[in-house]
Amino acid sequence: MSTTINTLAHQCGFILFLVAAICFCLLMLLISWFLGSKADGRYTNTPFESGIASVGSARLRLSIKFYLIAMFFVIFDAESLYLYAWAVSIREVGWIGFIEATIFIVILLVSLFYLARIRALNWSPAYCKLHVCKTTTLPNILGAKYPH
Numbered sequence: 001m002s003t004t005i006n007t008l009a010h011q012c013g014f015i016l017f018l019v020a021a022i023c024f025c026l027l028m029l030l031i032s033w034f035l036g037s038k039a040d041g042r043y044t045n046t047p048f049e050s051g052i053a054s055v056g057s058a059r060l061r062l063s064i065k066f067y068l069i070a071m072f073f074v075i076f077d078a079e080s081l082y083l084y085a086w087a088v089s090i091r092e093v094g095w096i097g098f099i100e101a102t103i104f105i106v107i108l109l110v111s112l113f114y115l116a117r118i119r120a121l122n123w124s125p126a127y128c129k130l131h132v133c134k135t136t137t138l139p140n141i142l143g144a145k146y147p148h
Contacts, residue, residue, distance in 0.1 A: 068120060079108055 086093065086101045093100075115121055 072115065072121070076108070076112070079104070 082104065083101065086097060086104075090097065
């Protein structure tokens with residue numbers, strides 16, 4: 001019987017916390033609605049970027065290379081989180097955990113060397129002029145010479 005009352009007390013406390021948080025958020029929104037300005041100016045609904053009015057479209061065409069670098073960063077950053085969790089629990093996992101982490105690091109290094117080998121991380125304009133643009137044209141894919 002005691003555990004049921006204890007559980008009910010914890011649940012009531014959590015529900016009270018949720019109600020208080022929602023009421024606090026609504027109170028802040030209500031106060032800002034009353035105290036905020038209601039004047040409609042010329043630039044009221046215009047989006048600003050660093051205090052400057054936007055010019056042109058927001059739909060810029062970016063090179064796929066930027067997305068590749070972002071993906072590589074996310075992938076290797078996520079793996080560093082796994083290594084951090086391993087480092088925190090190193091005493092509990094022992095030698096087996098150490099061997100598993102070593103295998104994990106070796107796989108990461110092999111993938112990084114593979115990316116460097118296929119030059120996925122090298123996207124300078126000089127390299128693009130010499131290599132990438134020549135190998136990605138349709139005549140080269142079909143086996144014809146690259147037209148100069």
